[in-house]
Amino acid sequence: MNRLIVSTAMMFAAVLFPGGVSIRNAAAGTPVYVGQAKPQLVPMHTIDHSAWNKLLGKYVDSDGRVDYQGWHASGEDQALLDDYLQTLSTASIATDTKSTRSPRLAFWINAYNALTIKGILREYPTTSIRNHTPRLWGYHIWHDLKLHVGHQPFSLDEIEHQVLRKMGEPRIHFAIVCASIGCPRLLNEAYVPERVDEQLTANAKDFFTRRQNFRHDVAGKRFYLSAILKWFAEDFGDDQSQVLKRIAVWLPDETARRAAMDNAVSLSYLDYNWQLNAQTAR
Structure with a gap:
């Protein structure tokens, strides 16, 4: 009987998710947590994004295309990404006088993009992020992959809709990337507080130069x-x-x-x- 249930579930999964869905992801939809749950917190403006900058420079080209194959093959650079996400976990989300709009914008854009890359590398090889966004059940990358920040877990959806969009900055839509060709260019450098306005404008202008956009x-x-x-x-x-x-x-x-x-x-x-x-x- 159990085999019949599993076989039937897999058959329905194949119909509902023709792009492909892994057996492990179809099973339960258990959230995947990234970063430290209870770290000692530091002000958000003090977070160092240089490790992320280095990884982007190594694996992302000027068009925003990512060498997922090379990144996935490097245990060392996957570990560096994990270390960076651990660092993001230490940021306090409480308001302080120095964590103004620019540091928060840079932080959360980097967090969204780094978490997305982490999610894709976890599933690689894959052909689309939509292979991991099931309609009915199972692990959903936008909902169930969660980054701890300031002792709170944030999904990709929550970062986008509950944090970034509420900052009233429409250029975020030309900066955060869902690992798809239709997305804006993934900048091959980290967003940093002192240049985030310039970087956002540059990527917005780049976005409208591309015929796909x-x-x-x-x-x-x-x-x-x-x-x-x-x-x-x-x-x-x-x-x-x-x-x-x-x-x-x-x-x-x-x-x-x-x-x-x-x-x-x-x-x-x-x-x-x-x-x-x-x-x-x-």
């Missing part, structure tokens, strides 16, 4: 935008006019910027590519 049909008076601008439109403004004025400064040419400022275009949204943002073999 933005196209302007001048004759047809239409913008084709990444689905990110549809999913999170409210973070950019209350209506189309406000959204277009907000993104205008990041658009790649004066014609597009003027069309956005004048609200002189219709909007369509591009298909989102969930394939893994992995470097292609040479």
Whole structure:
């Protein structure tokens, strides 16, 4: 009887998750915790992101593609990532006078991206993060992979929706990366408090230079935008006019910027590519 139940469950898993789901992940959906649960805490602005910077420089190219194969093969560099996540765990989330907006932005963007990489390396080889986001049961990478910070566990969803989005900074959507080709470029350097504003603007401008994210049909008076601008439109403004004025400064040419400022275009949204943002073999 038990074999029949397991066999039936696996059959339904194959139907519901055609992208593939591991037996271990389909079993229970038990949360996976990363970092220290009860470390001694330090102010968030004192957290050192240099280890993350080193790993990004080694494994991420200028287009934001990741050498998951090489990273996965290196026990030493997987351990360095784990050590960095342990360091993030020591940050106090209590308000203090020096942990202002810039240190918090840099911290949480790095935390989101590092936790995502950790989650993908845990599942590697895989072809998409969506292979690990089941609809009904089992381990869900966005919900069940949790990073301890300041004695509290945070999932990827919680970091994105309960922390970063509440900071009122729409450029986060051009910085946090869900390990997919459709995502913004994963910057191959760590976000740091003293340059985070500059880094966010640079990545926002880069985002709109890529045809997967933005196209302007001048004759047809239409913008084709990444689905990110549809999913999170409210973070950019209350209506189309406000959204277009907000993104205008990041658009790649004066014609597009003027069309956005004048609200002189219709909007369509591009298909989102969930394939893994992995470097292609040479």
